Every structure is written in C-alpha cells, then in structure tokens.
Amino acid sequence: xxxxxxxxxxVLMSLAQxxxxxxxxxxxxxxxxxxxxxxxxxxxxxxxxxxxxxxxGKFTPSQKSxxxxxxxxxxxxPGAATPSAGQWWGTIDQLYLSGAATNGAAPARAxxxxxxxxxxxxxxxxLTLAQVEQLAARAGGKRGGIALVLTDEDxxxxxxxxxxxxxxxxxxxxxxxxxxxxxxxxQCPGQCAWPFAQPQYGPQGKPLVAPNGDVGMDGLVMVxxxxxxxxxxxxxxxxxxxxxKEAPLxxxxxxxxxxxxxxxxxxxxxxxxxxxxxxxxxxNGANGRKYLLPALYNPETSTCSxxx
Numbered sequence: 001x002x003x004x005x006x007x008x009x010x011v012l013m014s015l016a017q018x019x020x021x022x023x024x025x026x027x028x029x030x031x032x033x034x035x036x037x038x039x040x041x042x043x044x045x046x047x048x049x050x051x052x053x054x055x056x057g058k059f060t061p062s063q064k065s066x067x068x069x070x071x072x073x074x075x076x077x078p079g080a081a082t083p084s085a086g087q088w089w090g091t092i093d094q095l096y097l098s099g100a101a102t103n104g105a106a107p108a109r110a111x112x113x114x115x116x117x118x119x120x121x122x123x124x125x126x127l128t129l130a131q132v133e134q135l136a137a138r139a140g141g142k143r144g145g146i147a148l149v150l151t152d153e154d155x156x157x158x159x160x161x162x163x164x165x166x167x168x169x170x171x172x173x174x175x176x177x178x179x180x181x182x183x184x185x186x187q188c189p190g191q192c193a194w195p196f197a198q199p200q201y202g203p204q205g206k207p208l209v210a211p212n213g214d215v216g217m218d219g220l221v222m223v224x225x226x227x228x229x230x231x232x233x234x235x236x237x238x239x240x241x242x243x244x245k246e247a248p249l250x251x252x253x254x255x256x257x258x259x260x261x262x263x264x265x266x267x268x269x270x271x272x273x274x275x276x277x278x279x280x281x282x283x284n285g286a287n288g289r290k291y292l293l294p295a296l297y298n299p300e301t302s303t304c305s306x307x308x
Contacts, residue, residue: 037254037299042238044097045177047106049232050113050145052176054135057152058119063183066217066289067150067224068112073285074228075109081284083272083307088225088283088293091305095298096233096240096251108232114140126156129167132180141176146231148224153183153216161188166223168231177235179227185216193219195259195268195280196292203266208280211290218292225293226252240299251296255304258295263306268292272308282307 051071055064073085080086089110097108116139123131132149141147151157157180159167165188166181182192189197196210196218210218230250233240241248260269260282271280274290281290295304 036302037240037242037249037251037297039099039240039299040238042234043236044239045144045146045232045235046097046108047144049108049110050142051110051148052113052139052141052145053115053148053150054139055115055117055119055150055152056135057121057125057155059150059152059183063214063217065287066212066214066221068115069286069289070221070224070291071110071112072287073283073289073291075111080286083283085283085285085291085293088296088307091296092229092232092251095296095300095305110146110228110232113142113145116140121155125154127151128158132157132167133169133171133178136176136178136180137171139178141178143176145176146228147176147178149178149180150220151180151182153186155182156187157182160184161191165192165219166227168227168235170236177231179224179231181220181223181227183216183220185214185219189215189219192223194257199266205266208268208271209278211274211277211279211281211292213277213279221291222294225291229294229296249297252294254297255295258304258306259292260306260308263295263304269295269306270308 070085073080074089075086093108135149136147139147139149160182165184166179168177168179170177184192188200190200193215195208196215197207212218229252233251237245241250242254243249257263257265258269260271263269271282273280279290281292283291283293285291293307295306298305
C-alpha cells in the first residue's frame with residue numbers, strides 16, 4: 001500500500017513539473033514577426049476607392065439592394081444609427097489606412113461605381129478561378145479601385161464551399177483589385193452564411209434570424225465585408241497580413257467567427273436583436289438596413305475589435 005502511494009506521488013510530482021515547464025516555455029515564447037499581422041511596407045488602397053459590380057446570374061431587385069445599400073453604408077450614409085457600417089469602415093481606416101501605409105493621404109472612401117449584369121451566365125454555371133478573374137476584368141474596375149463579382153445561388157465556383165466562401169486578388173501592381181463572393185443559399189449556407197444557417201461542422205446551435213430576411217444574401221454581405229477588409233489593407237499581397245504570403249490571415253480573417261464581444265467557437269458573440277423581427281445584427285446601414293459585420297484585428301493590441 002505504501003509503495004502504491006509513493007508511485008502515485010512521484011507521478012503527480014512529475015506531471016506538475018511538466019506542466020510548470022510547459023507554462024514557462026509558453027511565457028518565454030515570443031511570436032516572430034512572420035507570425036504576427038504586421039505591415040510589410042506594401043500598398044494599401046486609399047483615398048476614393050471606386051467599387052464596380054458585376055452581377056453574374058439572377059438576383060432579384062431586393063437582393064441587389066441589400067448589397068448596394070451595404071456599399072453605400074460604408075462611407076456615404078450620414079445620420080445612420082450607431083453602431084454603424086460606417087464606424088466599421090472607420091475602424092479599418094484608423095487601424096490600417098491612415099498611418100504610414102498611406103503617407104497621410106485623405107481618409108479612404110468606398111464609392112459605389114458602375115454596375116454590369118450577366119444574367120445569362122455567359123461563361124456557364126461552373127466557373128474556374130481563372131474565369132472569375134475574366135469576369136472581374138469585365139466589371140470595369142478602375143485603377144486604385146475594386147472590381148466586385150457576385151455569383152448567384154446556382155453558380156458553382158472552383159473551391160466554393162470546400163475551401164472558400166469568397167476570394168480577393170489583383171492583376172498587375174497598381175491595377176484594380178477584385179473580389180468574388182457567391183450566394184451560398186443552395187450550396188453551403190451552413191459554411192458561408194453561419195450564424196444565419198445551421199453550421200455545417202462544429203458545435204451545433206439554433207440559427208439566428210437574418211437581418212434582411214435573406215440567409216444567402218445576408219451571408220454574402222458578411223463574406224463581402226471580410227473580403228473588403230482584406231482587399232483594402234492587402235490588395236496586392238504585400239501590405240498587412242500574417243503568416244505565409246500565399247495563404248495569409250488578414251484584417252478580418254485573423255478573427256474568424258467573431259462578430260460580437262464574448263465570441264467563442266459556435267457562438268458569434270453578443271449581438272443586437274431587432275425587437276420587431278427578432279433578427280441579429282451589429283451594424284446599422286443606409287436606408288434602414290441592418291448587417292452583421294466581422295470583427296477587425298487590431299495589430300497594436302493583438303485583439304479582435306467588434307462593434308458590439
């Protein structure tokens with residue numbers, strides 16, 4: 001009996017020493033610069049940023065207005081209730097665009113520009129990423145601006161749902177950057193429209209009510225906001241990012257699944273709830289719109305900044 005007690009005591013002491021040693025190693029660990037979201041002295045978008053849109057497939061007028069109102073909300077929605085999409089954009093400007101990266105340039109403004117339509121889906125309903133870039137060129141993006149390609153719920157895109165909900169990129173340095181986002185309503189709402197749809201993986205919870213009554217489009221705006229955050233702060237892959245340049249974490253993707261304070265895996269955070277519709281949101285927008293926008297990573301504090 002005594003020998004058993006001694007064995008247990010030795011094991012417990014060993015585990016305690018290992019635990020203490022692990023804590024000391026963690027305390028001594030300082031992430032390298034490549035493991036932090038930092039500025040790599042590249043180009044960000046600044047000043048007036050024209051956003052051209054190509055609608056690929058069929059979108060209803062209501063669906064189009066959800067996106068258009070979001071873009072208008074970023075910098076041209078005076079008098080919007082708070083918290084607002086304009087405040088979210090202002091945080092991007094404050095954290096990333098108004099410092100050394102822009103050499104004191106005027107505050108960034110996203111301006112809705114020309115819109116084009118391809119309801120017939122001229123390149124088909126199954127697109128490669130190369131074809132997405134072709135569509136971006138058709139959108140008529142301007143230098144220093146963003147060409148936005150949106151695909152409807154029946155269009156499949158390479159990697160959509162399996163590895164991505166959207167993508168941003170660019171042509172040659174100095175040319176228009178582009179963003180692609182798809183409506184996931186039919187293909188993978190649990191992955192690309194969570195928390196407004198049952199999650200495809202991980203902890204399961206009751207879906208929240210979408211603020212604009214359209215799970216696919218409300219999810220699309222969440223992804224679009226994430227892509228906008230990455231595009232303006234890292235349009236050509238050499239500005240603000242963390243990790244490998246080929247697969248970076250950026251202003252929003254460094255805070256995955258975080259939309260409000262207290263967020264954890266499976267829980268988007270503490271959000272506002274519309275007393276009439278029961279919809280969850282964290283930002284007010286133009287024309288009475290409400291949206292759910294992602295948290296923004298704060299490089300100075302290494303924390304995720306949320307509107308609520």
